[in-house]
Structures are given as C-alpha cells and as structure tokens.
Amino acid sequence: MMKRLLRRAAAGCALSLCAALPTQAGTLVAMETSAGTVELELFDEQSPKTVANFLRYVDQGFYSGTVFHRVIPGFMIQGGGFTETLERKDTLAPVENESGNGLSNGRGTIAMARTRDPDSATSQFFINSVDNARLDAQGDQPGYTVFGRVTQGMDVVNAISAVPTRIVGPHRNVPETPVVITEVRRLAGDTPATAQ
Known part of the structure; x- marks a missing residue:
C-alpha cells in the first residue's frame, strides 16, 4: 500500500515537472569559447521577448570577443x-522581465543577468x-528570466566554473586567464527572422 502511494506521488511529481518544461524544440545556438563549445536550446515560446x-x-556578432567576467563555483x-x-x-535597450514564465533557474539553464531593476537586462x-531556484520569481517579486538550457557542453560549463578567479578593480570573481567567447551563432536550420 505504502509503495503504491509513493509510486503515485513520484509519478505526479514527474508529471508536474514535465509540464513546466518546454515541449517544442526552440532555436538552437552554439557558443564557442576558449574552453570549448556549449550548445543551447532557447525557449522561444516561454520567453519570447x-x-x-x-x-x-x-x-x-555582439558576443564575439566578450568574456565570462564573473565565475562563482x-x-x-x-x-x-x-x-x-x-x-x-x-x-541595445533593456528587455522586459519574463521570469513569471514558469521556468526555474535549474542546473544547465541560461538566464538574463540584470541589476536590481527587474526590467534592466540587456x-x-x-x-x-547548480540549481538556483532562489533566483526564480517569488510571488509578485520578479526573478531572473530563464530563456534556454544547455543541450551539450555542460562539461565546458563545469570547467569554466572551476577556473581560478581574482579581483580586478571593481570586478570580483574574474577568471585569472580570460575565458573568451569567440562566437555565438545559430545552428543550421535556425536563421534570423525577417526584421519587422
């Protein structure tokens, strides 16, 4: 009896977790870095803006030559x-916060950084x-908008997470050896939409 209840509870939890995940494949991008390649699926429907x-x-081509400037293991x-x-x-101008989209800042998700102003992400x-649910929207308090997930290259993310860091002027947690983003590009089949 108890095993059956536990199985039903586990199945219910699994279904509720699956319900929160995007069901259609979104735009795919590759992020080439000096530490390796990270491939991402973007959540076009849940975080359109x-x-x-x-x-x-x-x-x-904005991201070419930028760095991971803040790394916290x-x-x-x-x-x-x-x-x-x-x-x-x-x-460009900031984008509206979409953290109320039902997606959580789980391990391997990508989210927008911002200031204390919820609508300040650029x-x-x-x-x-790691799982960072504390960064999610809480009631009427906006969180940090999740807009995609790593599909390949989590080992690269883990390697970047482990690099030694230092303080440089006002910046803390700066990698001692820069981790450079050489290119971020859409993968084959994902082309830019017509400008409107």
Missing part, C-alpha cells in the same frame, strides 16, 4: 557584456552551474 533580445545580439558563470580588458560593450547572461 528575451529570446528575441538574445538573438539580436547573436545575429549582430557552485553558483553560475556570467558573461556577454565585457571585453577581455573588462571594457563594457554598448548594448546583453549579459549567466548559465546556472
């Missing part, structure tokens, strides 16, 4: 806003190296 924002930067790796010399790149993103 955020994905469109990210892809504008991808299609412009057991938390996340952040990049997409600074050059190797830690010069901030000019960005080009910077982070990849969660």
